[in-house]
Amino acid sequence: MKTIRRRTFASRALNFVREWSLPRQAAGQSAYAEAAKSRYSTQLRPRLEEADTVGTNICPYCAVGCAQLVYAKNGRVIHVEGDPRSPINQGTLCPKGAATFGWLTSDQRMSQVLYRAPYSDRWEPKPLDWAMDRIAQLTKRTRDETFVRTLPNGMPVNHTLAIASLGGATLDNEENYAIKKLFSGGLGMVWIENQARV
Amino acid sequence: MSGNFAGTSLPPSAAAPYMGETYYGRPAVKASPFDWKVSSYIFVGGLAGSAQILATLGDLAGGPQAGGMTRTGRWIAVGGSAVGGVLLIADLHTPDRWYNMLRIYRSTSPMSIGTYILSGFAGFSAIALGADLLGMKRVAKAAQVPAAVAGAGMSVYTAALLSATSTPLWAAEPRLLGVRFAASSMAAAASALSVVEQAGQRQDTARTLDRVALAACAVEMAAGLQADRAYRRKGVADALEKPELRALDKVGALAMGAAIPILCHGLNQVVRKPSRTLSVLGSLAALAGGLALRHAILKGGNESAGIPENYFRLTRPEPPDRQPPRVASTGERERIAHHGERPYTPAATRVATSLER
Amino acid sequence: MGVPARALDYADSFLPGVIPQEAELTAGVRIEPGKSYGFFTDTTLCIGCKACEVACKEWNALPADDLGLKGTSYDNTGSLSANTWRHVAFVEKISGDEGTRVTEMQPFQSNWLMMSDVCKHCHNAPCLEACPTGALFRTEFDTVVVQPDICNGCGYCVPACPFGVVDLSPDDGKAHKCTLCYDRLKGGLEPACAKSCPTDSIQFGEVPDLVERAKARVVDLHAKGARNAYLYGAPDTPGATGGLGHLNAFFLLTDRPEVYNLPTAPTRAANRVEPALTAGLVTMAGLALTAAAVFALAKAGPTGPGRNGEIR
């Protein structure tokens, strides 16, 4: 809903007279319909029409795979609703899917990296690059300290048991592929799991 | 308030008499947001409107001794419309938009009708008083007639305002409410003027006014008693049975608003030397009672909107007197709410319960 | 089952904008001013998912009401309000006659009633008739809408509504209720609740079409053994009573209206304007005449100590 700007009494009085219904009513318009119609109603349009980009999304909740249309304006999402073309949902959505816009715009979302140092009692914001560098170093350190090339019986294993990764069922196939490829194929991690078993 | 069921094929389960089903005891209609400001306005508006009528009648039919009363009445009319207007605007939830009341006219809306009645009344009353004060007697005489006609509207349109809602207590008896508000307004106006006359040592006029008040209170009493029966019969009286409202309704509206004034003024009519104290007592009681009546009706209405059984009894197609006058007890409602049970007991039990009463 | 043919015209993942007359794809109806639109809510198809409540709030940017567990089945919404324009009611009837749980449900009639309630957009809408400012008005789509630039929060529409729908918002002091997505209708879009409804329990369309569809549904349900199915709010049915005319948002119910918190025979509030005014004015006239007579008598001569006001 648009916030209505505070106006001076004079301009309000002027508007009142300009949009006064009584004369329109006297001229024969219905007091229940046309004569009562206000400027707000005359100018009203659905906000979807303001979108400069409309893309197709797949609902981020369950695995039914409903299609959604994401409407954005000036780089911000203005609404998400069901895609009428999808043979699965044909425009419908369940309560979770219908709340996708609310999720994207939730005030509980964070927009910067938070860091909690060992034994600290607080979060501190950190630059993204700093965090990425630090995580890469920690990963390398832990891997190097714990890597096993062969078992005592000579069986090559080339793994580390000291780094684990959880998650993937909410992520894209491409992301899962990259996770498995880097963590397993590159780093030799074996504790790689997602929500499929929980 | 029963509906018309011509051509309706209601399945038997839905057509059977109302048996007390509710949705977890939740209200089925919303209570008005009106509070004491509106009930006070109804009283003040009625008082002002009827005062203008009495002032005009005094001016036209009374003798010179009524001159003071006419002036007082005009003051009350103007003062009442000013106070009333302030009360009404204060009651708005977006008060700086009050002027939108004048944007359109809707004959189905007593509030819209009332807006124009109040505007007209305030305008003509102001002219009448102003002219009176400035000594322009003919202008005052000319303005007072439309002012008095509007005053009649002021006295009664508020009954339409409340009746034309879905609030059980208000909607149940529109005619009786109209009669009661009219009579109460007239009683209040006569009483207020009488008190002023008494204060001005004009006992004759006061005595005349007391007779008017007596007549009005008698009408109010009769209508009040009838309404009481009708509310019970239609099953919408539960709110008025609550202790605080019961006091307001019975002691305030009925006793003080009607019974005591009738007693005082009636006694004064039969005794050789009318008592000033009795007159003032009767007048003050009528005034207090008039205010109590409006508060009781307003608050009772708002409360009745919160009792779904009251609304549902009023909105069943059967004649109301065939309905069992029963409200689910608080305990029963809790049981329904807390155990997710069917919100009604089997029909057979219900009938038995209603017969016991 | 296929999708509507016109959906095939939009084969790109990125779309140029809103699909024109999208309602044709989602509800099979074109939206044009001058026609009458409404909802047919078929409770026998409702799964109680509350997508309608969410879709409504997300579209209309309505805040949460309160966050308490109500303990009334799965209904934590309670009622329609200024911030809640769809409300799904839940009534459990899981026990059979003997108190044991049912295992076989009646055809298309659940033992756990679920019903998505909404503003009825009455043909003769008491809120609209009560509104003194014209904030409430009838749109070109035959729907009833509060115009927020006009409403001054008098609150008279609130008790006028026979269904407890309209409500004043404590946030902005104005009346609010379902607009049947007035803005969306203007853009050829199905209202948010009906569009989201997974099972088509909420159907949007032209009222005459919906009424035909609903009547056929009742006949069909009766044939399938659901004898209790009936319409509420369609012409000449419960709900469409007392001068309200039909309700543009009407329902198919399987239990008594009161079970869903609906009145069986609601009435148009404006019916009572005339009786109250007439009775009041007649009383006023009588009392004024009495007063005139009393004044006239007083003028004729100072009253002596007559008995019982006896006139000399």
Added chain:
Amino acid sequence: MPQWDLANADAILVMGSNMAENHPIAFRFVLQAKEKGATIIHADPRFTRTSALSDMHAPLRAGSDIAFLGGIIRHILENDLWFKNYVLGYTNISTIIDERFQDTSELDGLFSGWNEEKQTYQYESWQYKDMHVPASLAEHFVNTTESFSDCTKRLKKGPTPKDLTLQHPNCVYQILKRHYAAYTPEMVERTTGCPKETFLKVADALVRASGPDKTAAICYAVGWTHHSTGVQMIRAAAIIQLLLGNIGRPGGGILALRGHSSIQGSTDIPTLYNMLPGYLPQPHAFKPHGTLKDFFGVEETPTGWWSNFPKYMISLMKAWYGDNAVKENDWGYDFLPKIVGDHSQQPLTLAIRDGLVKGLFLLGQNPAVGASNSALVQRSLANLDWMVVRDFTETETASFWHKGRPVRDGELTPQNIKTEVFLMPGSLAGEKAGTFTNTHRLVQWHDKVVDGPGDSRSELWFIHHLGRRLKELYQDSADPKDKPIRSLTWNYPVKGEKEDPDVEAVLKEINGYTVADGKQISDPKYLQDDGSTACGCWIYCGVFPEEGHNQARSRRPDGPDGPGTHLGWGFAWPANRRTLYNRASADLQGKPWSEKKTLVWWNAEKGHWEGKDNVDFSQEKPPDYRPEWSQEPSGMDALGGDDPFIMIADGRGALYVPSGLKDGPLPTHYEPVESPVRNPLYGQQHNPAVKIWQRSDNPLHAPGDPRYPHALTTYRLTEHHSGGTPTRSVATTAELQPEGFCEIPPELAGELGIRTLDWVVLSTPRGDIETKAIVTERLQPFQLNGQSVFQIGLPWHFGWRGYATGDIANVLTAIVGDPNTSMHENKALTCGLRKGRLNRPAQGD
């Protein structure tokens, strides 16, 4: 089966799922079927919104599903109600099993081959007579005394041993009859609590809706998988559907309703420990997987589709290691880490607790709420050196060090928790492009429409740039251990100011390309085992078949007159086939079983299969094709033209499963690990092969412990999603179910004086939680073998973060696992219940 195909079903059994609530949009198709006259049945411990919309609700105690389904199998067999032509033609009903096989009916709940010492089965006695059949799963290998590969090679020498008269005492038909003889309607009632009349009506409805003209479907979800017998519950459904001829046919089948947007995709392209993309096994240190040759020796199946295994494996390694994968180094086989045991989430919790794991990445997962034994999970997090949490908000897991249960209870303070925690904002839907694979294997692309707020990034961005940094850190290393990371291909183009990796480039690698010219490959049949092709996941081959053609992004559904298989909408693996095993929709001669149920059929004139779907079979193999056994055919050549189940080595639907299952070839009723009753069917109380990690921080109790008398089942609500992190953070969904609660039947509530909205305490050996009571008839007492058992329902969405809060249900649950999947048993445990609150501040903000 595609979800929309449910609309073509004549009966739908929803079991182990609360479909209307948790998959409302899929339930659309159930109601469409109902409108057309289908019978809808909901078998579930609770009366839910699904039950309300069904024709029948069969109540059964959580965890007793196999007794119920076994009862249906017995009903079908005893009354001779199975679909003869389909079953004889397409399943292994006539196959003769090794004479050493002994059934649970003989061994009081154990199959032959049980090794008491190792607490595992030996699988020889379960095999076909004289013939070993590898599993159709990721791990084909099973431990046998003889060389496994030698045994399986016999599959190429001739048809499997059969007795088409079904008289042989060890043919599958006779074994099935014996195995399920005890699952009488009376036993079903005693075990499950479902009245026998109701049970029989369910069985009858399924049977009546099956046959040439009709098909019935079964839908399940985590109500089946979250058990110590979860896999076997699904197996039982498979047996029913095979017996009734409901697999591969329109309106028939088994639909798994999965819970996350790409949980299927993350299983296909697994972020799972034991698989490589496309259901290839992760090499195992304790199996004969030492070299690639050994690996192929035991994992390549001689017959059926899986004989293509080496092509897929080598193509994967080419995709991962590029030019560093050459024949000489076994295509980089040694770069792949080998697993040494169960590395799934539950043992991970214990490994973290025990200090084995030092660093943890959490990529959109919140184990403090979602994992079993939450108190242990939260305690274990304090043992980590570092943890990276990527999510959109501060989850319970991310806040464990200042808000967690051990901190709240004074057991730990932030000052003595060493864990270094990174909490990084992740991009959400609409803020990144990529593909999700839905529950019916449909791969759908989603567009990036806007950037996420601030430093929000996609996981692909995170992994890509982490990988880039690590490759830089390792670039000068000569240490052989660093060879894999140095060999990894990692050159995805990036674009824009934020250096977002090109998602389509990753999808193209998944799809596969020819190494020589980098051209995309359009079908898995073109993949090679000579290093000439690279493919990140063979089953996705065809999703990006040529330059500029992203089939996952195709938005061309069928119109009103189309076939309704929507082949133009997205991509379904494999090879855009919508219904698996759809060869079975036609009869043995290749004609549809009925004109009412057509899907694919053999066109003799044109010499190929055609129809509404892409056939899941060799396109040009005629129905009358027979293998030439004298040639020892391998691969698809060893399957006949009427062997539709191409992923199975003998091409036949497995009523009886000789390999691949760790707890028996046939589903058998066992009690949950924690049960209120003794197993009424066998002396063996619970699944003998179940994974149990009993230790002081994960205690379990014995059956019938009087402290924990009530059956407890956890569940989800339509208003929230899983751990609830998103839905509890959004006001519009949070307000719909704003607080934690548990459902209690009025009969139990009456005994304990509990009323709706009263506080109650639930307890198990792992811990206590307090929550509010909802007294409701949706739950009911069960009479089991003369014993009355109450059941309590507990939604597990809640935690201390967000707008809707409540105690974490998983504090109550235990770390125990299904032997096949390591999935927990949170749908069936036991608990104590009392009115009142815990003596501590509520676990909320």
